[in-house]
Amino acid sequence: MTSGEDLHPLDAATGLISLGDGYEGRTSDAYWNLVGPFGGVTAAALLRAVLDSEGRRGDPAAITVNFCAPIAKGAFEIAAHSVRTNRTTQHWTVTLKQNEAVAATASVITAARPETWQCQLLIAPTAPPPDTLKSFAAGLSGWTDRYDFRFVEGEPELKAAPSDKALETKSVLWVADRPARKVDFISLCAMSDCFFARIFHARGALVPFGTVTMSTYFHIDASDLAAEEPAPLLGVADAAIFTRGFSNERAELWSAGGRLLATNSQLVYYRD
Amino acid sequence: MTSGEDLHPLDAATGLISLGDGYEGRTSDAYWNLVGPFGGVTAAALLRAVLDSEGRRGDPAAITVNFCAPIAKGAFEIAAHSVRTNRTTQHWTVTLKQNEAVAATASVITAARPETWQCQLLIAPTAPPPDTLKSFAAGLSGWTDRYDFRFVEGEPELKAAPSDKALETKSVLWVADRPARKVDFISLCAMSDCFFARIFHARGALVPFGTVTMSTYFHIDASDLAAEEPAPLLGVADAAIFTRGFSNERAELWSAGGRLLATNSQLVYYRD
Numbered sequence: 001m002t003s004g005e006d007l008h009p010l011d012a013a014t015g016l017i018s019l020g021d022g023y024e025g026r027t028s029d030a031y032w033n034l035v036g037p038f039g040g041v042t043a044a045a046l047l048r049a050v051l052d053s054e055g056r057r058g059d060p061a062a063i064t065v066n067f068c069a070p071i072a073k074g075a076f077e078i079a080a081h082s083v084r085t086n087r088t089t090q091h092w093t094v095t096l097k098q099n100e101a102v103a104a105t106a107s108v109i110t111a112a113r114p115e116t117w118q119c120q121l122l123i124a125p126t127a128p129p130p131d132t133l134k135s136f137a138a139g140l141s142g143w144t145d146r147y148d149f150r151f152v153e154g155e156p157e158l159k160a161a162p163s164d165k166a167l168e169t170k171s172v173l174w175v176a177d178r179p180a181r182k183v184d185f186i187s188l189c190a191m192s193d194c195f196f197a198r199i200f201h202a203r204g205a206l207v208p209f210g211t212v213t214m215s216t217y218f219h220i221d222a223s224d225l226a227a228e229e230p231a232p233l234l235g236v237a238d239a240a241i242f243t244r245g246f247s248n249e250r251a252e253l254w255s256a257g258g259r260l261l262a263t264n265s266q267l268v269y270y271r272d
Numbered sequence: 273m274t275s276g277e278d279l280h281p282l283d284a285a286t287g288l289i290s291l292g293d294g295y296e297g298r299t300s301d302a303y304w305n306l307v308g309p310f311g312g313v314t315a316a317a318l319l320r321a322v323l324d325s326e327g328r329r330g331d332p333a334a335i336t337v338n339f340c341a342p343i344a345k346g347a348f349e350i351a352a353h354s355v356r357t358n359r360t361t362q363h364w365t366v367t368l369k370q371n372e373a374v375a376a377t378a379s380v381i382t383a384a385r386p387e388t389w390q391c392q393l394l395i396a397p398t399a400p401p402p403d404t405l406k407s408f409a410a411g412l413s414g415w416t417d418r419y420d421f422r423f424v425e426g427e428p429e430l431k432a433a434p435s436d437k438a439l440e441t442k443s444v445l446w447v448a449d450r451p452a453r454k455v456d457f458i459s460l461c462a463m464s465d466c467f468f469a470r471i472f473h474a475r476g477a478l479v480p481f482g483t484v485t486m487s488t489y490f491h492i493d494a495s496d497l498a499a500e501e502p503a504p505l506l507g508v509a510d511a512a513i514f515t516r517g518f519s520n521e522r523a524e525l526w527s528a529g530g531r532l533l534a535t536n537s538q539l540v541y542y543r544d
Contacts, residue, residue, distance in 0.1 A: 244385035
């Protein structure tokens, strides 16, 4: 873990100390959520354990994170193991524990991406430039202050009582780290989870919720990502269904130039 | 593992013998794919290990399967462990080995689904009744014969040479086990992977491919699923992007009555 005044809060929050057979990390108040760390930062710390591991081949192609239990403020341990190395892909299993109890598990696939035929079918939504839009003031402390959100559509309007009729669930927004930070796999991984839970949008109110599992697929490698324009990225988030306590959400992150960088799907627990 | 003439091939292919601290299964020629078993059946066997485990609480809400290496014909071992049990959710990690080497890993979340506010935002496509459509003859042996596919749109037309221009990638089709079988979590899990790789549709040709990781979310519990009409289910599959050897695919499975039963997202490796 590097320290210093210039360390970006995201790097401080996801920094790991090698323990030889694993890593130690520590939760960050800068990315605190209501009852635990912002899930995107936990995902990024799990990814960092793989990126920091000796013998890692290629760049992240996919990460699935299962949020098993709330993470308390303080230290946690991460163990990352490569379970299979193929010619172009490598499979990792990652476990985050606090006080010997599993709080999160992850699988990560890294890949040396070959040159192939390619085609992007999904098209980025059109959006006015970010500097023509207001920065969203969430009015919450913690992780939401670590992002500059500029809504193109679907800005949440939270009321005291949840709506019985489903309100609009789709959001399109520009998003950037605050303070600004280059986009790499750590920030892209965290950002793939930065969209407010769709249940807030559907009901127009804060209700109890938490991501149970999420998968982020990366559609770019490290060298192409480093060559991309800096953030903000354009994000799209929506939900397919809310049923019996769980909702199915999806999100996309696009470069300003319209390149699809990452997609996320997640199952979110909710109550009420 | 139950045996007998009446055992459905899917139950034979996913049947497990308890070894005390794990399970033994065996690949099935009836679900063979080009270089290994049909991935949906491997996923279903991994899910069955959890369903068969003592102490399992609730019904499957999510399964992520990472296909680490080809599975050879013959026996394999599955170990399933619950890593965390919460009030309404339980987290499992599952590993499939052959000759001591990891061939697949999975995480499964089971849940006792609460009664909550609910809303299905995604709407099933309209489709003519299945009996007015031709059954698709894949002309391949193995797993494709185990499904009755009836395409509403996007039936694949495979030529010898891949198309440079991307062809239509979306398919809408009725799908049922062949022979008929009731829809439960085992068949729903397998069926969530039954869509032909979108790269075949995009290029109009068979090219090397394989699912690397996939996540299926279930939007129904066991009692509601048992009360649903029998198959065929209506399936929708599409892709978002093909880039540098990997494509991002999504699929949905709907009841004939328009209820969203399961969603799948996957990252598929392809060449050429």
